[in-house]
Amino acid sequence: MGKKRGFSVKEDEFHISVHNGLIGFEFEKAEGGFGLSNIVNMLTGYSFMLPSDEAASLWKADFRDAGGKAYIIDNKVDCKRSYRVEEKSEDALVINFEWTDIDLGDEKGVINVKVSLTLKRDSALSYWRIKLENHSRKSCLWEIIFPLLENVGATRDDPSHDLLIVPDGWGRIYRDPRKMSPYQATYPGGWNFAMQFLSFCHDYSGLYLAAYDPKAYHKRFIFIPDTYTGTVVKHLPRSSFQLINYPENMGVLQTVYEMPYDVVIGVFRGDWYDASQLYREWVLKNAAWCRRGKLGKRGDVPRWFQEITIWCMPGSPPEPRMDPGDPKYVVSEVLRFREFFDVPIAIHWYNWHKIPFDTDYPEYFPTKEGFKDAVKKLQEFGVRVMPYINGRIFDFNCRSWLLDRAERYCAKESAPRLNAQTLQKYVEFYGSRQKFAVMCPFTEYWQDKIAEIVERLVGEYGVDGVYIDQIAAAPSNLCFDPEHGHPLGGGNYWFSGCEEMLRKARERAREKNPEAILTSECNAECFMAYLDAFLTWHSFQGELVPIFPAVYGGWTITFGRSFTMEDLKNPISFRAKVGQMFIFGAQLGWFNLYEITQDEYKAEAEYLKKLAKYRLLGLKFLLHGRLMRPLKFDTSFPTIDLNWTFIQKTVKVTLPVVMSSVWKADDGTLGIIFTNISETPQLxxxxxxxxxxxxxxxxxxTVSRITEKGKEKIDEYGSTEIQFKDLLPGRDVLMLQIEAN
Ligand SMILES: [Zn+2]
Known part of the structure; x- marks a missing residue:
């Protein structure tokens, strides 16, 4: 014990404390259950856990017997406990905690649990694993919560300075988490958890909570804030963070669960950008989905797609009797759109099929009359066409469900118990109220079914790519069908199955057209190897920050967000949405064909056109560049309060009227990009x-300004300190480039 080579381990009357000078932990002693009672950010001197009268938590495991009875044990359970310190090398210190001979009901001493914490020299991150041995003959491990931190909070004065940073869409900050609902996210699941980390901060003291899992195992991240809204604050808010882990072969008696990835608990000084860079540092080098490298180098994301600037779609038509996906309307409207904007555009074509939307999937054919000719016509004018299909659900009232006996291939859930006898399909319904089964992506049947549809659309109808709905968006399911050949329940087969499905679909499409692309709904990092882009339509509410681009700028593409008629009726709302996505580096859109091109919205269309032109001029930054730390301004810009509506929900958003981002291009130049969404000039x-x-x-x-006329030198500096001051007109863009001479 004691201080050795920068590490310190101490046991006193109350606690066991360990630190490496950057991050420190305090554990309850053996008799207290080795709960984690404090995490100290030694970079800022801030403690992240509140003092408590109750013993602290660390892990909790849920076992189930054949009758479904739950046996829940945690680190405070009555058993033998010990710990030992290992100095594995000069640069790492490992502490192993053990809980042995734990009883499960009437079975004595059948469970042993081991937790290891690794601290590295000069790193403010710590790495955690858990291993569990189960000698029970009656109960299986169902799930294990690790880590379980139930006492996270503002240990100093004002909890309104707390914030939670989550990888929801492009990225989101919740200030004062007392006001938010519990945040629960399944991974993989791009609807609200694009990447495997979140961060709790108090001002600039950050706590970083991540799973460094390069193979995307099924798991759940949960942050439960202490919500109280009373005016009298009686106690400091006490929030909890849990990572729920699922063993492979849940429901089966097995002797060992060993977590196949590290949990990372770290600290930092800074903000969302610093948290994103911690994750970026790990993920780009280690994750399976990053193996193809950067967009500019991987060579399989076609150039035409990289240059798409505006997305449109056939949304609600001006007359209710019109069929929005009808090729004859689509062609004339898209061509009008194309002529006005005069940049590379693509149409995300919904309702190209005769079946009603969200009905009879996956029986997409035949197409509507004239679809094939319409695709050809649009392409003659340089428009790219990407029809919609759903890659996940099967209408079990359509013909092929029975013909193919497709029930065999749907994902099946199990009651939480040992050897459950009856499994059932996951049933979902949407606006059409038709009932769907969620299919298991690990089955060859479903992989081939989707690949066939994609191949047919590309080969027979000549489309440029296919959008496969829900694959990246929907939370992964636990499937227990033993006929599918994957582990039951937990595992990473949802990821590997979807990836294989996308690989097959892309490969078969590319046999017909070597430049065909695939996209999906929402952004889920783990599918980026075979998806050319992610539709970020869902990223709209609260305080958005570009966390996803800060990790994956230059590595993958996001496109589109949800626009409504209200945005056009309140034009600054429209400009705010499109201006923000421009600044975040996304492909612009998706715009309803029947709205944006109307004469009364000409001014907004002109602004969109300007952004689109600038995007093309700045692709080395906005598409291929690395997103850098945002600028800090001495005086802040005026702000605007907006109401944004998404699926019948209205949220308040406040944005500055001038937005900006900083990017570093591969050629070593720095791009600083602004847009002014107001109608008046701003300094x-x-x-x-x-x-x-x-x-x-x-x-x-040298500082230059990039415009449609080319690069114009503004100033030259003899040092690294650069100053800039100019008026930016309303509805305009400023793109600066800085380079070393
Ligand atoms: Zn399955």
Whole structure:
């Protein structure tokens, strides 16, 4: 014990404490159950866990017998406990905690649990694993919560300075989490958890909670805030963080569960950007889905697709009697759209099939009359066509359900018990109220079914790519069908099955058209190897920050967000939405064909056109660049309050009228990009030190402005300290490039 080579382990009367000078932990002693009672950010001196009268938690496991009876044990359970410190190398210290001979009901001493914590020298991140041995003959491990931190909170004064950062869509901050609902997310599941980390901060003291799982095992991330709304604060808010892990072969007696990934608990000084860079540092080097490399190098995301700038879709038509997906309307409207914007555009074509929307899937054929000719016609004018299909659900009242005996291939859930006898399909319904079964993506049947539809659309109808709904959006399911050949319940087969399905679909499509693309709904990092882009339509509410681009800028593409008629009727709302996605580096859209091109919205269409032109000029930043730390301004810009509606829900959003982002291109230049969404000129003034962006001192730097006319030099600097001041007109863009001479 004691201090050795930068590490310190101490046991006193009350606690066991360990630190490496950057991050520190305090555990209850053996008799207290080794609960984690404090996490200290030694970079800021901030403690993340509140003092409590109750013993602290660390893990909790749920076992089930054949009658469904639950046996729940946790780190406080009555058993033998011990810990030992291992110094594995000069640079790592490992502490192993053990709980042995734990009883499960009337079975004595059948469970042993081991938790290891690894601290590395010079790292503010710590790495955790859990292993559980089960000698019960009656009960199986169903799920294990680890880590379980039930006492996270503001340990100093004002909890309104707390914030929670989550990878929801492009990224989101909840300020003062007392006001939010519990945040529960399944991974993989792009609807609200694009990447495997979240962060709880108090001002600039950050706590980073992540799973470093390069193979995307099924898991759940849960943050439960202590919500109280009374005016009198009686106690400090006490929130909990849980990661729920699911063993492979749930429902089966097995002797060992060993977590196949690290849980990472870290600290930092900074904000959402710093948290994103911790994750970026790990994920790009380690995750299976990053193996193909950057967009510019991987070579399989076609150039035409990289240059798509605006997405349109046949939304609600002006007259209710019109069929929005009818090729004859679509062609004339899209061509009008194309002519006005004069940039590379694509149509995301819904309702190209005769079946009603969300009915009879996957029987998409035949198409509506004239679809094939319409595709050809649009392509003659340079428009790219991407029809919609759903890649996940099967209408079990359609013909092929019985013909194919497709029930064999749907995902099946089990009651939480040992050896459940009867499994059932997951049933879902949407606006059409037709009933769907969720299919298991690990089955060859379903992989081939989707690949066949994609191949046919590309081969027979000549489309440029296919959008496969729900694959990236929907939370993965636990499937217990033993005929499917994957582990039961937990595992990473949902990821590997979907990936294989996408691989087959892309490969078969590319036999017909080597430049065909695939996209899906929402953004789920783990599918980026075979998806060319993610539809970020759902990212709209609260305080959005570009966390996903800060991790994956230059590695994958996001496109589209939800626009409504209300946005056009309140034009600054429209400009705010499209301006923000421009600044975040997304492909712009998706716009309802029958709305944006109407004469009364000409001014908004002109602004969109300007953004689109600038996007093309700045692709080396906005598409291929790395998103850098945002600028800091001495005086803040005026803000605007907006109401954004999404699936009948209205949320309040406040945004500055000038938005900006900073990008570093592969050629070493820095791009600083602004847009002014207001109608009046705004003063843009900033100072930066290029050292903070990785540029060396002792060089000269040139600042230029990029416009449609080309690159125009503004100023030259003999040091890394750059200042800029100019008026930016309303509805305009400023794109600056800084380079070393
Ligand atoms: Zn299955």
């Amino acid at each position: 843009v003034a900033f100072k930066i030190d290029l050292k903070d962006y990785g540029f060396p001192q002792g060089k000269k730097y």
